[in-house]
Amino acid sequence: xxxxxxxxxxxxxxxxxxxxxxxxxxxxxxxxxxxxxxxxxxxxxxxxxxxxxxxxxxxxxxxxxxxxxxxxxxxxxxxxxxxxxxxxxxxxxxxxxxxxxxxxxxxxxxxxxxxxxxxxxxxxxxxxxxxxxxxxxxxxxxxxxxxxxxxxxxxxxxxxxxxxxxxxxxxxxxxxxxxxxxxxxxxxxxxxxxxxxxxxxxxxxxxxxxxxxxxxxxxxxxxxxxxxxxxxxxxxxxxxxx
Numbered sequence: 001x002x003x004x005x006x007x008x009x010x011x012x013x014x015x016x017x018x019x020x021x022x023x024x025x026x027x028x029x030x031x032x033x034x035x036x037x038x039x040x041x042x043x044x045x046x047x048x049x050x051x052x053x054x055x056x057x058x059x060x061x062x063x064x065x066x067x068x069x070x071x072x073x074x075x076x077x078x079x080x081x082x083x084x085x086x087x088x089x090x091x092x093x094x095x096x097x098x099x100x101x102x103x104x105x106x107x108x109x110x111x112x113x114x115x116x117x118x119x120x121x122x123x124x125x126x127x128x129x130x131x132x133x134x135x136x137x138x139x140x141x142x143x144x145x146x147x148x149x150x151x152x153x154x155x156x157x158x159x160x161x162x163x164x165x166x167x168x169x170x171x172x173x174x175x176x177x178x179x180x181x182x183x184x185x186x187x188x189x190x191x192x193x194x195x196x197x198x199x200x201x202x203x204x205x206x207x208x209x210x211x212x213x214x215x216x217x218x219x220x221x222x223x224x225x226x227x228x229x230x231x232x233x234x235x236x237x238x239x240x241x242x
Contacts (some may be wrong), residue, residue, distance in 0.1 A: 016051050018091050020059035023049075025090065028079055029067055035081035039069065061101070062094030067162035076084045099228050102176055107221045109169050110154065113208040114201060116161035125160035129202055132156055133195070147181040153198050157205065180228075187232045193239075197223065 027033045040048065045056045060077050063069045071077045117125070136149035152176050158170040184190045195219045204216035227235045 010201045015091070016049075016055045016108070017058035017062065017094055020045070020049050020051060020055060021062045021090055021094060024059065024063060025068060033079050035079055037079045039077040039079070041076065048050075058094060058098060059095035062090060065093040065097045066090065096228075098176070100182060102173060102180075103225050103228065105169075106173065106177075107218070107225075108159075110221060111168065111214050111218050113154075113158050113161055113166050113170075114205060114213040116163060116166065117157045118208055118210045118213035120162050121160035123204060125156070126206060129156045129160070129205070130152065133198060133202060136195055136198070140195055145182070146183050146191055146195070147178050147185050150181055150185075150194055151178045153202075155200075160205075167202065182238065184227070184232060189236055190232055193236070 004023070024033070024039070033039065039060070042053050042056050046053050049056070060071065062067065063077075064071055067080065069077050069079055121129075123126070131151055133154050136146040136153070139146040139149060143203070154177065155167070155170045155174060159165040181194075184194075201213070201216045201220055204213040207213070
């Protein structure tokens with residue numbers, strides 16, 4: 001199957017997932033991959049493009065976000081018979097797809113992290129987190145980006161769990177969190193909202209009540225999902241209307 005794909009190894013270009021997705025999209029638009037056709041397997045695409053499986057998955061998820069293909073779990077990815085017409089740039093679709101996966105993974109891990117931090121954090125841990133929030137508050141007040149401190153807040157919580165796997169997870173996704181935080185931090189009212197949300201989680205952790213901390217983090221991450229799905233202006237408007 002891969003020998004029939006007229007593609008260029010993506011490793012020769014920057015932004016690998018976007019390169020893979022763009023070439024597959026061109027094959028679909030040219031009719032070389034028609035409606036209902038199954039895309040080659042991840043392994044076949046990996047070999048054809050010379051990239052890792054994670055890049056292939058990211059590219060396919062971007063095409064799903066564009067409405068060009070659908071994934072049937074256990075069967076593979078298929079070209080849609082009536083692809084959704086989308087004016088969204090491919091890079092934006094891939095970014096949206098990755099953000100969705102990031103938030104899903106964070107929801108699975110960070111709710112437990114908040115619980116463990118509430119149950120295991122000592123005075124030094126809590127003092128470090130409090131100082132992180134104080135620095136963020138000072139930066140927000142001065143109109144300076146607090147993105148780094150926002151990410152560090154989540155890392156310090158993970159380190160307070162005394163579970164190295166939890167801490168490693170946050171370290172692994174930290175750059176992605178900060179990258180998405182940069183754009184949000186430029187929107188009016190968001191830095192103040194994020195700081196308040198972090199303080200709510202911290203107060204729950206300080207209480208030593210694991211269940212309360214779980215609920216606080218779950219609420220924060222649900223709100224983040226809504227912000228990324230609906231946009232900060234819509235989310236803020238609903239908050240102000242309450």
